[in-house]
Amino acid sequence: MPESSKHVLNRFRQGDVDAFEELFRSHQDGVYRWILRIVRDTGAAEDITVETFFKIYRAHARFDSERGFEPWARRIATHAALDWIRAHKLECEFTPALEATLSSPSCDPAVQAEIRLKTAEAFTRLPVKLRVATMLAVVDEQPHKLIAESLGITVGAVKLRVFRALRLLRKDLERQGIRP
Protein backbone atom coordinates (compact mmCIF):
# COMPACT_ATOMS: atom_id res chain seq x y z
CA MET A 1 0.00 0.00 0.00
CA PRO A 2 1.44 3.43 -0.92
CA GLU A 3 2.51 5.66 1.95
CA SER A 4 -0.01 8.36 0.96
CA SER A 5 -2.90 5.85 1.13
CA LYS A 6 -1.76 4.71 4.55
CA HIS A 7 -1.68 8.31 5.67
CA VAL A 8 -5.24 8.92 4.40
CA LEU A 9 -6.48 5.76 6.13
CA ASN A 10 -4.82 6.76 9.40
CA ARG A 11 -6.36 10.22 9.20
CA PHE A 12 -9.75 8.68 8.47
CA ARG A 13 -9.38 6.40 11.47
CA GLN A 14 -8.85 9.49 13.61
CA GLY A 15 -12.09 10.99 12.27
CA ASP A 16 -10.66 13.43 9.72
CA VAL A 17 -13.52 14.47 7.38
CA ASP A 18 -11.18 15.47 4.53
CA ALA A 19 -9.62 12.00 4.57
CA PHE A 20 -13.11 10.50 4.63
CA GLU A 21 -14.10 12.57 1.61
CA GLU A 22 -10.99 11.40 -0.22
CA LEU A 23 -11.88 7.77 0.50
CA PHE A 24 -15.49 8.41 -0.47
CA ARG A 25 -14.48 9.95 -3.81
CA SER A 26 -12.20 7.06 -4.70
CA HIS A 27 -14.53 4.24 -3.61
CA GLN A 28 -18.05 5.54 -4.23
CA ASP A 29 -18.41 4.08 -7.73
CA GLY A 30 -17.18 0.65 -6.70
CA VAL A 31 -19.44 0.55 -3.66
CA TYR A 32 -22.39 1.82 -5.71
CA ARG A 33 -21.91 -0.87 -8.39
CA TRP A 34 -21.69 -3.59 -5.76
CA ILE A 35 -24.92 -2.42 -4.12
CA LEU A 36 -26.59 -2.09 -7.51
CA ARG A 37 -25.73 -5.73 -8.24
CA ILE A 38 -27.61 -6.73 -5.09
CA VAL A 39 -30.67 -4.45 -5.21
CA ARG A 40 -30.93 -3.94 -9.03
CA ASP A 41 -32.45 -0.49 -8.57
CA THR A 42 -30.38 2.61 -9.36
CA GLY A 43 -32.27 5.02 -7.07
CA ALA A 44 -32.19 2.64 -4.13
CA ALA A 45 -28.53 1.84 -4.80
CA GLU A 46 -27.64 5.53 -4.55
CA ASP A 47 -29.52 5.90 -1.26
CA ILE A 48 -27.88 2.77 0.14
CA THR A 49 -24.47 4.04 -0.98
CA VAL A 50 -25.03 7.17 1.12
CA GLU A 51 -26.20 5.03 4.05
CA THR A 52 -23.17 2.76 3.66
CA PHE A 53 -20.69 5.63 3.77
CA PHE A 54 -22.56 7.13 6.68
CA LYS A 55 -22.11 3.84 8.56
CA ILE A 56 -18.46 3.79 7.51
CA TYR A 57 -18.01 7.32 8.85
CA ARG A 58 -19.64 6.43 12.17
CA ALA A 59 -17.47 3.33 12.52
CA HIS A 60 -14.19 5.06 11.63
CA ALA A 61 -12.61 4.30 15.00
CA ARG A 62 -13.20 0.55 14.49
CA PHE A 63 -11.53 0.50 11.08
CA ASP A 64 -8.63 -1.94 10.92
CA SER A 65 -6.17 -0.61 8.34
CA GLU A 66 -4.51 -4.05 8.11
CA ARG A 67 -7.65 -5.49 6.50
CA GLY A 68 -8.02 -2.77 3.89
CA PHE A 69 -10.73 -0.22 3.25
CA GLU A 70 -12.36 -1.77 0.18
CA PRO A 71 -13.30 -5.19 1.63
CA TRP A 72 -14.54 -3.47 4.79
CA ALA A 73 -16.65 -1.01 2.79
CA ARG A 74 -18.00 -3.80 0.56
CA ARG A 75 -19.04 -5.81 3.58
CA ILE A 76 -20.87 -2.89 5.15
CA ALA A 77 -22.49 -2.18 1.77
CA THR A 78 -23.61 -5.79 1.42
CA HIS A 79 -25.29 -5.76 4.82
CA ALA A 80 -26.93 -2.40 4.10
CA ALA A 81 -28.25 -3.71 0.78
CA LEU A 82 -29.56 -6.92 2.37
CA ASP A 83 -31.22 -4.88 5.12
CA TRP A 84 -32.86 -2.74 2.47
CA ILE A 85 -34.19 -5.78 0.60
CA ARG A 86 -35.58 -7.25 3.81
CA ALA A 87 -37.03 -3.93 5.02
CA HIS A 88 -38.82 -3.35 1.75
CA LYS A 89 -39.85 -6.99 1.56
CA LEU A 90 -39.13 -6.44 -2.03
CA GLU A 91 -38.83 -9.27 -4.40
CA CYS A 92 -36.67 -7.34 -6.85
CA GLU A 93 -38.27 -7.24 -10.21
CA PHE A 94 -35.99 -7.96 -13.09
CA THR A 95 -36.58 -6.86 -16.60
CA PRO A 96 -35.81 -9.79 -18.84
CA ALA A 97 -32.95 -9.01 -21.18
CA LEU A 98 -34.50 -8.58 -24.56
CA GLU A 99 -31.29 -9.14 -26.45
CA ALA A 100 -30.37 -12.36 -24.71
CA THR A 101 -30.71 -15.66 -26.48
CA LEU A 102 -31.57 -19.02 -25.07
CA SER A 103 -29.64 -22.18 -25.67
CA SER A 104 -32.12 -23.41 -28.25
CA PRO A 105 -31.91 -20.96 -31.16
CA SER A 106 -34.83 -22.55 -32.99
CA CYS A 107 -37.22 -21.51 -30.25
CA ASP A 108 -39.94 -18.98 -31.08
CA PRO A 109 -38.92 -15.45 -29.85
CA ALA A 110 -42.25 -15.04 -28.08
CA VAL A 111 -41.74 -18.34 -26.27
CA GLN A 112 -38.19 -17.35 -25.39
CA ALA A 113 -39.43 -14.06 -23.92
CA GLU A 114 -42.07 -15.93 -21.93
CA ILE A 115 -39.46 -18.35 -20.58
CA ARG A 116 -37.17 -15.50 -19.62
CA LEU A 117 -40.02 -13.75 -17.82
CA LYS A 118 -41.00 -16.91 -15.92
CA THR A 119 -37.36 -17.55 -15.04
CA ALA A 120 -36.98 -14.00 -13.69
CA GLU A 121 -40.19 -14.38 -11.68
CA ALA A 122 -39.11 -17.75 -10.31
CA PHE A 123 -35.76 -16.25 -9.39
CA THR A 124 -37.45 -13.49 -7.35
CA ARG A 125 -39.26 -16.17 -5.35
CA LEU A 126 -35.98 -17.63 -4.06
CA PRO A 127 -34.89 -16.86 -0.50
CA VAL A 128 -32.90 -13.59 -0.37
CA LYS A 129 -29.66 -15.24 0.79
CA LEU A 130 -29.66 -17.73 -2.07
CA ARG A 131 -30.75 -15.17 -4.61
CA VAL A 132 -28.09 -12.61 -3.75
CA ALA A 133 -25.26 -15.15 -3.82
CA THR A 134 -26.50 -16.51 -7.15
CA MET A 135 -26.99 -13.09 -8.69
CA LEU A 136 -23.47 -12.04 -7.80
CA ALA A 137 -21.86 -15.35 -8.80
CA VAL A 138 -23.85 -16.37 -11.88
CA VAL A 139 -25.44 -13.24 -13.33
CA ASP A 140 -22.68 -10.72 -12.59
CA GLU A 141 -19.85 -13.29 -12.58
CA GLN A 142 -18.16 -11.89 -9.49
CA PRO A 143 -15.36 -13.97 -7.97
CA HIS A 144 -16.55 -16.39 -5.28
CA LYS A 145 -13.88 -15.14 -2.90
CA LEU A 146 -15.18 -11.57 -3.17
CA ILE A 147 -18.76 -12.69 -2.57
CA ALA A 148 -17.72 -14.81 0.40
CA GLU A 149 -15.84 -11.91 1.99
CA SER A 150 -18.77 -9.56 1.47
CA LEU A 151 -21.36 -11.93 2.89
CA GLY A 152 -19.09 -13.04 5.72
CA ILE A 153 -19.24 -16.69 4.69
CA THR A 154 -16.82 -19.21 3.17
CA VAL A 155 -16.30 -19.82 -0.54
CA GLY A 156 -17.81 -23.28 -0.01
CA ALA A 157 -20.93 -21.71 1.46
CA VAL A 158 -21.25 -19.41 -1.57
CA LYS A 159 -21.06 -22.40 -3.92
CA LEU A 160 -23.59 -24.24 -1.81
CA ARG A 161 -26.00 -21.29 -1.93
CA VAL A 162 -25.64 -21.07 -5.71
CA PHE A 163 -26.20 -24.80 -6.08
CA ARG A 164 -29.27 -24.74 -3.86
CA ALA A 165 -30.66 -21.70 -5.66
CA LEU A 166 -30.28 -23.33 -9.07
CA ARG A 167 -31.89 -26.52 -7.80
CA LEU A 168 -34.87 -24.59 -6.40
CA LEU A 169 -35.10 -22.58 -9.60
CA ARG A 170 -35.17 -25.74 -11.68
CA LYS A 171 -37.95 -27.21 -9.52
CA ASP A 172 -39.98 -24.00 -9.75
CA LEU A 173 -39.60 -23.89 -13.54
CA GLU A 174 -40.50 -27.56 -13.86
CA ARG A 175 -43.69 -26.91 -11.88
CA GLN A 176 -44.55 -24.32 -14.53
CA GLY A 177 -43.89 -26.80 -17.29
CA ILE A 178 -40.49 -25.42 -18.29
CA ARG A 179 -37.70 -27.94 -18.51
CA PRO A 180 -34.37 -26.12 -18.64
Next chain:
Amino acid sequence: MTDFKPDLNSGAQSELDRLKALLKAAVPPIPQDAELSRDLWPGLLRRIDREPARVPWFDWALGALLIALAAAFPTVIPVFLYYL
Protein backbone atom coordinates in the same frame (compact mmCIF):
# COMPACT_ATOMS: atom_id res chain seq x y z
CA MET B 1 -15.48 -25.97 6.59
CA THR B 2 -14.50 -27.94 3.53
CA ASP B 3 -15.06 -26.52 0.11
CA PHE B 4 -18.42 -27.46 -1.37
CA LYS B 5 -18.09 -29.52 -4.52
CA PRO B 6 -21.36 -30.96 -5.71
CA ASP B 7 -20.94 -34.47 -7.04
CA LEU B 8 -22.45 -34.13 -10.47
CA ASN B 9 -22.40 -36.37 -13.49
CA SER B 10 -22.00 -34.77 -16.89
CA GLY B 11 -25.77 -34.71 -17.51
CA ALA B 12 -26.47 -32.90 -14.25
CA GLN B 13 -23.56 -30.54 -14.91
CA SER B 14 -24.86 -29.62 -18.36
CA GLU B 15 -28.33 -29.09 -16.90
CA LEU B 16 -26.78 -26.77 -14.32
CA ASP B 17 -24.95 -24.93 -17.10
CA ARG B 18 -28.20 -24.58 -19.06
CA LEU B 19 -29.91 -23.19 -15.98
CA LYS B 20 -27.12 -20.67 -15.51
CA ALA B 21 -27.41 -19.61 -19.15
CA LEU B 22 -31.18 -19.30 -18.79
CA LEU B 23 -30.78 -17.20 -15.66
CA LYS B 24 -28.23 -14.94 -17.31
CA ALA B 25 -30.62 -14.45 -20.22
CA ALA B 26 -33.52 -13.69 -17.90
CA VAL B 27 -31.77 -11.34 -15.48
CA PRO B 28 -29.65 -8.70 -17.17
CA PRO B 29 -26.23 -8.24 -15.57
CA ILE B 30 -25.19 -4.85 -14.25
CA PRO B 31 -22.74 -3.17 -16.66
CA GLN B 32 -19.15 -3.08 -15.42
CA ASP B 33 -19.06 0.68 -15.99
CA ALA B 34 -22.33 1.59 -14.24
CA GLU B 35 -21.87 5.04 -12.78
CA LEU B 36 -23.61 7.25 -10.28
CA SER B 37 -26.02 9.75 -11.79
CA ARG B 38 -25.30 12.45 -9.19
CA ASP B 39 -22.76 13.56 -6.63
CA LEU B 40 -23.64 11.85 -3.37
CA TRP B 41 -21.23 13.80 -1.18
CA PRO B 42 -23.62 16.71 -0.33
CA GLY B 43 -26.32 14.21 0.66
CA LEU B 44 -23.85 12.30 2.77
CA LEU B 45 -22.78 15.48 4.58
CA ARG B 46 -26.44 16.28 5.28
CA ARG B 47 -26.90 12.74 6.60
CA ILE B 48 -23.92 13.16 8.92
CA ASP B 49 -25.18 16.55 10.18
CA ARG B 50 -28.65 15.15 10.79
CA GLU B 51 -27.33 12.51 13.16
CA PRO B 52 -28.00 13.66 16.75
CA ALA B 53 -25.10 13.60 19.18
CA ARG B 54 -25.11 10.18 20.79
CA VAL B 55 -24.62 9.83 24.52
CA PRO B 56 -22.76 6.63 25.43
CA TRP B 57 -24.69 4.20 27.61
CA PHE B 58 -22.21 4.47 30.47
CA ASP B 59 -22.87 8.25 30.68
CA TRP B 60 -26.55 7.48 31.22
CA ALA B 61 -25.63 4.82 33.79
CA LEU B 62 -23.36 7.24 35.65
CA GLY B 63 -26.09 9.91 35.68
CA ALA B 64 -28.64 7.42 37.03
CA LEU B 65 -26.18 6.31 39.71
CA LEU B 66 -25.63 9.90 40.87
CA ILE B 67 -29.37 10.58 41.01
CA ALA B 68 -29.94 7.38 42.98
CA LEU B 69 -27.10 8.32 45.34
CA ALA B 70 -28.54 11.80 45.86
CA ALA B 71 -32.00 10.36 46.53
CA ALA B 72 -30.68 7.81 49.03
CA PHE B 73 -28.22 10.13 50.79
CA PRO B 74 -29.37 13.76 50.37
CA THR B 75 -26.58 14.95 52.64
CA VAL B 76 -23.99 14.17 49.98
CA ILE B 77 -25.51 16.75 47.58
CA PRO B 78 -23.60 19.78 49.05
CA VAL B 79 -20.39 17.70 49.05
CA PHE B 80 -20.99 16.73 45.46
CA LEU B 81 -21.74 20.36 44.44
CA TYR B 82 -18.59 21.50 46.24
CA TYR B 83 -16.48 19.19 44.09
CA LEU B 84 -18.16 20.16 40.80
